[in-house]
Amino acid sequence: MAKTHSLTQGNILGTLIRFAVPVFFTLFLQALYGGVDLLVVGQFASTADVSGVATGSMLLSTVTMIITGLSMGITILVGERIGSQRPKEAGRAIGSGICLFIVFGILLALLMIGGAGFLANALHAPAEAFDQTCHYIAICGGGSLFIIAYNVLGAVFRGIGDSKTPLLTVMIACVVNICGDLLLVAVFHMGAAGAAIATVAAQAVSVIISLAVIRKRQLPFEFSRKFIRFDKNIILTEIRLGAPVALQELLVGISFLVIQTIVNTFGVAASAGVGVGEKVCTFIMLVPSAYMQSMSAFVAQNMGAGNPLRAKKALGYGVLTAFAVGVVMGILTFFHGDVMASIFSKDPAVITDAHSYLKAYAIDCMLTPFLFCFTGYYNGCEKTMFVMIQGIVGAFLVRIPVVYLVSRIPGATLFQIGLGTPASSLVQITLCLLMFVYLEKKSKKI
DSSP states (O other): OOOOOOSSSSOHHHHHHHHHHHHHHHHHHHHHHHHHHHHHHHHHSOHHHHHHHHHHHHHHHHHHHHHHHHHHHHHHHHHHHHHTTOHHHHHHHHHHHHHHHHHHHHHHHHHHHHTHHHHHHHTTOOGGGHHHHHHHHHHHHHTHHHHHHHHHHHHHHHHTTOOHHHHHHHHHHHHHHHHHHIIIIIISOOHHHHHHHHHHHHHHHHHHHHHHHHHTSOOSSOOOGGGOSOOHHHHHHHHHHHHHHHHHHHHHHHHHHHHHHHHHTTOHHHHHHHHHHHHHHHHHTHHHHHHHHHHHHHHHHHHHTTOHHHHHHHHHHHHHHHHHHHHHHHHHHHHHHHHHHTTTOOOHHHHHHHHHHHHHHHHHTTTHHHHHHHHHHHHHTTOHHHHHHHHHIIIIIIIHHHHHHHHTSTTOOHHHHHTHHHHHHHHHHHHHHHHHHHHHHHHHHO
């Protein structure tokens, strides 16, 4: 009998937290081996290398967000089919998903390798850091198949309710990345290129370990090589569910790339400062991010099992617990953001700019618990089209216009630039609440 990871039974808060904690540490380690790139480069290379890694990793982060969003289709399908006791259908969903992402991975690699210079130029990489940015983008592009494979495997594990296996694999990969960064950047002085090579190597190791784990354990779904095929109906369903989330992540990522592009015109110190600030942000937002991923799987399984009330209660518990953490992180970030930034750079100007930018994120720390938990809830409910719409509204009707208008003000600070993010979150939360009220009224009528 295959071991199951049911999220449809037991104490709601306890089950949610037990599932979310490994997701949290997985995200923490992912952020760590991404942050280590900037940390080691900041300590052992030039400010130009820091800027190159900052701009390049911002693009890579956007790509990863798109992959994660698209793979949500697999998480939802697998979760629903496990919840409704259809293990063979879950296996078919995984097999078709593999085919879809192989094609996506090849196209992505060609784009990032062949278009590294174009992308660096489009992002207005400072002249002093242009070559470093190109190297980082091209090398990461070469490893995009590993990046995609890791995220697809993570989507499968989350769909079956297993958040511990990705934690184990990323833990090992994190060690590989840290060792690689220290060797290539600190010892061989390869700068941004060395950091990119270490990142790709770490992703490759995590994929190999994940596949080894899958081969040696029983899983709550049936799977064989014949399932790896282009099943039109399954692929279209996965695209229907995942594409809106991926598009939303793309547009949100583009909005942050626009911020980086605008700030790049302020000079190399400001460019590096925003990059450092964004890297710190991945850590201070870990709890709501973990809840977002966990909520999707939790809600999908419970909706598949015909238990929507349990899903709603999980949303409430998630918001309350994440908000409590958000208040603490907001206070620490506002008053001690310079200490956090100093971990990633030794340049006083970069640290000052990063702290200024992070003060805006201190406000967002108290908003994202609501936004991220609602996003996970709606993904699990298959309301991915709404998730896309509210993301577009936040990114293109709020965040980008605010950043652009502020940047036109003489003497604008990075704190003022950063205010575009909490402004966007506030509007998106309002839309999420309105959607919740609408669905409740519709449910009562039915």
